[in-house]
Amino acid sequence: MSFNITIQVNSSPKNKIGKTLTDIQTLSGNLKDESSIIDPIFLVDSTITELRKSNYCTIGAWGRKYFINDIKTIRQGLIELHCHVDVLESFKTEIRSQTAIIKRNQYASNTFLNDGYFKVYQNPNVVYRKFPVGLTASELVLALAGDF
């Protein structure tokens, strides 16, 4: 059974949710025998030359997106696409709807929490703060016996 495979270029980091994808072409392909939905191997009519820039693909029928890990030539005009599911992009709507306890974030943080990522120089800041009033008087006190 053949299905449409949208060949794309991903220019975003692999761990990004909401990737920037550029479509190259849509091919009709088949699944190689004994492939899994997580690590499928697709057979498409194409050449390495045509697909040399592609690193991503979408299988709309499966609702999943894939990283293209390898492109192999079977014979002239027949290509194997070795893929691995991009779970972040395939389920990005569901992932974003999750509530979690956040450990670190780029923009929302609490700097009063201990953090082992910070490094400090060996020379610390030494800050000197002076009180405005000192004990600067020089007064004499004479204690005499008796009441005057």
Next chain:
Amino acid sequence: MGYVLLEVYKSDDINGPTVGEILEISPDYGGNQSGRHNYIVAYNVSDMKMILTGSSSPYNTMFAISKSEYDRLFSQYGANCPVATRVATTGSEQNISNIQVLTLAYFSPSPDDSKTYVTSYAAIFPGSFSVREISTEDTLNVQGVPIYTTEPQAQEAIGDGTWSYGSLHPDPFDGAGNSGTGGGGGNFNYASDPPDGARDDADPSISVVDTGFITLFNPTIQELKQLAQYLWSGAFDLNNFKRVVNNPMDLIMGLSMLPVPIPNGQRVEVGLGLTGSGVYMTKASSQWVTVYCGSVDLSLKDFSVSYLDFDPYTSVEIYLPFIGSRTLKADEVMGHVIELTYKVDILSGSCVAWVDAIYKNKSRNLYAFMGQCAQSLPVTSGDWTNMINGIISVIGGAVGGAAVGGAAGAIAGGLAAASSAVVNDSKINVERTGSIGSGGGFRGPKHPYVVINTPNICKPDNQAAYEGYPAYFTQQLAALSGFTIVESVNVSNIPATEAELTEIKDLLLSGVIL
């Protein structure tokens, strides 16, 4: 016999073998099986044979024996060996791969033969083991009724041939009490008692100047000279003084110099003994003097506004005139306005420096350091000697001006291993001053100050985009952006395969860009 009865329960967790021994072997009574059961207490879990004397009879006795003992008994008793006999006639041998619990019992039938009673029991073993039949993968049935006794007594056995097993490990902490839940339910009421800063603290209501025995004057240098001249002049009649004291100098309790303003009272003629001197001086109106030295703002806005502004990363010391340097806890003073007040007793020269912090607009005393701020001025040879000795003793106590100690101790567990903490702890602590008492106080710094030693952060560009900053709150991921690491999340409601769910969770825990 003094057997210690085993309490045995089924154990599903089969652990490694334990060491056992044969404790008793009963004689073979022979004849009718009923009422005549042999038991052998032994175990060697690595080499055990379970011998069943029958599969369904309620009178069956089940026991295990090590192979070496089996061989020994067989060689000793030969055909009369109860084990050998059982095996030879009715027993079916089962290999047991592991034995954790073993108990043996001696059964006797009831008179009507409808029940079986346990009339004696096997001895106790160290260790624990359970029994499982390898051939059928069945675990032997279990009854959980504990049986403890030290002498034979009749108990109703399980009619279907089931056994109860238990752990043979003695619990060294038995009797320590059972664990359970606890804690929580606090009100989180962190309210403090009313403020008690230096300025809320009243001086003592009684002063030495009120007693009539001593009068304190605040003379000028010129007035002192006049008094001295009077003492050494012809106007001074020694005969009059002999009526009051032996030595007129005994009337002079002391002369000292203090670094604080003296509260002035009346101006009166100074008399010695019964005679006026013609010298006028101003009396001190009170023995107690308070000097407010002002405040220092340790607002975090001047620092990093982060955990690095507190212990153990930041250290704070305060220099107090006539006292010396003292350490303050950064956790208590950073982020607050610090006030300093000296409370002085001008009679003795003792002083107490109150270090207060402003919490929620209220002054609260945190520290009180004691010192000596009066420089005694000798008026007699005895005074001179005492003064010098006093200075020497203070200097002797201040010898510890060398570097002292190193780290205050390893960073407590739980704290992130910030390099700053390692830095602070690996550096030696040095005393800035020794004990600065009255002898040297007037030659020391007169203005108090605070020294804050705080980390110098090394921050690469765009660090947050690569590592994020620390957070610990619950939030929907859609409300966040940028690099994010999740501490804890439940993704089981996402319609993905198990492997995909695992990968999703792993990625969220290792860091994603939202």
